[in-house]
Amino acid sequence: MQETQDRLTINLNGKPCYDIVYRDDLTHLADDVSEVSKSHDIAVITDSNVAALYADEVKSLLSNDDRRVIIYSFPAGEEHKNLDTVEDCYRFLIAEHFDRGSLLIALGGGVTGDITGFVAATYMRGVDFIQIPTTLLAQADSSIGGKTGVDFEAYKNMVGAFYMPKLVYSCISVLKTLDARQFASGFAEVMKHGLIRDASFYEWLVDHIYEINGRDPQTLKEMLYASNLVKKLVVEKDPLEKGERRLLNFGHTIGHAIEKERNFDLTHGECVALGCIAASYISWKRDLLTPEEYYEVRDMFVPFGLPITVEGIDIEKVTELTHSDKKVMNGQRSFILLKKAGKAFADSTVTDEEIRNALHEILYTEDAE
Numbered sequence: 001m002q003e004t005q006d007r008l009t010i011n012l013n014g015k016p017c018y019d020i021v022y023r024d025d026l027t028h029l030a031d032d033v034s035e036v037s038k039s040h041d042i043a044v045i046t047d048s049n050v051a052a053l054y055a056d057e058v059k060s061l062l063s064n065d066d067r068r069v070i071i072y073s074f075p076a077g078e079e080h081k082n083l084d085t086v087e088d089c090y091r092f093l094i095a096e097h098f099d100r101g102s103l104l105i106a107l108g109g110g111v112t113g114d115i116t117g118f119v120a121a122t123y124m125r126g127v128d129f130i131q132i133p134t135t136l137l138a139q140a141d142s143s144i145g146g147k148t149g150v151d152f153e154a155y156k157n158m159v160g161a162f163y164m165p166k167l168v169y170s171c172i173s174v175l176k177t178l179d180a181r182q183f184a185s186g187f188a189e190v191m192k193h194g195l196i197r198d199a200s201f202y203e204w205l206v207d208h209i210y211e212i213n214g215r216d217p218q219t220l221k222e223m224l225y226a227s228n229l230v231k232k233l234v235v236e237k238d239p240l241e242k243g244e245r246r247l248l249n250f251g252h253t254i255g256h257a258i259e260k261e262r263n264f265d266l267t268h269g270e271c272v273a274l275g276c277i278a279a280s281y282i283s284w285k286r287d288l289l290t291p292e293e294y295y296e297v298r299d300m301f302v303p304f305g306l307p308i309t310v311e312g313i314d315i316e317k318v319t320e321l322t323h324s325d326k327k328v329m330n331g332q333r334s335f336i337l338l339k340k341a342g343k344a345f346a347d348s349t350v351t352d353e354e355i356r357n358a359l360h361e362i363l364y365t366e367d368a369e
Contacts (some may be wrong), residue, residue, distance in 0.1 A: 008228055011236050016252060020168040020228055022221050029061050036166040037128055039103035045116040047076035047106040050134050053177060058107055064224045078264045081111045081150050100124045109135035110142035119146030121163035131168040135178060136186025137269055139170045140227045144234040156256050162240055170224060172217050184305035185269025190223060192276060193230040196247045199342025201226045209303050233281045247344045250336040251275030257321035261313055273306040278358035282350060283338045309364040319355050
């Protein structure tokens with residue numbers, strides 16, 4: 001693993017685009033925001049849960065005689081990640097006379113970041129925005145790489161745009177407020193990054209189970225930096241997901257399908273974990289992984305609070321839903337498989353039968369207890 005630093009620069013087309021800064025708390029927020037924006041009007045977009053925890057503090061830290069800071073809060077929940085919420089944001093910004101020189105700040109988890117980024121990309125053809133991710137899922141994954149968007153009807157992230165933030169402010173102390181299930185959900189994306197590109201990081205995660213689950217701040221900072229570094233290396237090579245960036249979808253094709261079939265009663269990370277196990281099972285059955293390697297990948301999700309089986313899914317419906325995934329191109333699914341921990345690749349030949357078999361593997365039965 002690389003030595004931990006307080007800043008990681010994401011490049012676009014070979015040039016610095018934005019930084020991820022790692023802070024113990026929100027103390028440096030005003031200075032870090034001022035480095036990238038001189039805007040006099042800031043809208044902090046957040047959800048109802050996060051607003052109660054951090055909105056007033058963020059507003060107080062950023063407000064001064066030359067800067068107006070206002071809060072827009074929408075109801076928390078994946079069900080509000082839609083165009084209706086986007087339209088409400090537009091109405092709010094118009095009513096408050098925000099112009100192209102204004103700044104939006106996404107304060108919250110992945111839903112808030114995706115909505116705010118999409119609003120920023122499309123309001124007046126583009127305004128600046130900053131990410132302040134408050135969940136491990138957002139800090140490890142969704143706040144980085146410029147993917148923005150919302151769900152459309154039953155289709156997850158179907159409407160969106162690539163739009164880069166000016167800054168990602170990763171505050172370690174906010175992770176203390178997450179409940180165990182949300183923390184575990186974010187860890188699924190961290191584990192994914194090790195599995196697809198960095199075997200030594202994967203092994204480091206296994207070796208630091210107790211420190212990670214205990215939420216030791218220094219360990220979490222090291223973990224985030226290494227996880228973000230994997231994503232940085234991938235997105236810099238393929239910012240618009242034309243090739244290598246598809247590796248980041250490991251576990252997501254089946255995971256998203258389970259998420260939809262279960263009507264979002266499982267967290268995103270829980271579904272990603274299940275999807276990673278299913279993809280690893282297919283890899284084993286193709287003789288890419290040994291049985292020992294497969295069972296190690298499967299079982300290592302358990303100590304981090306993630307499921308390895310799921311109850312009550314309709315296997316045929318989940319299989320069908322994989323065909324409506326947004327990553328389908330020219331009628332073919334781009335499926336990510338493993339050759340070993342740390343080495344993933346894209347494959348378009350995975351069959352419905354292989355997916356059904358993998359779903360049977362993760363389907364909960366009495367024998368799975």
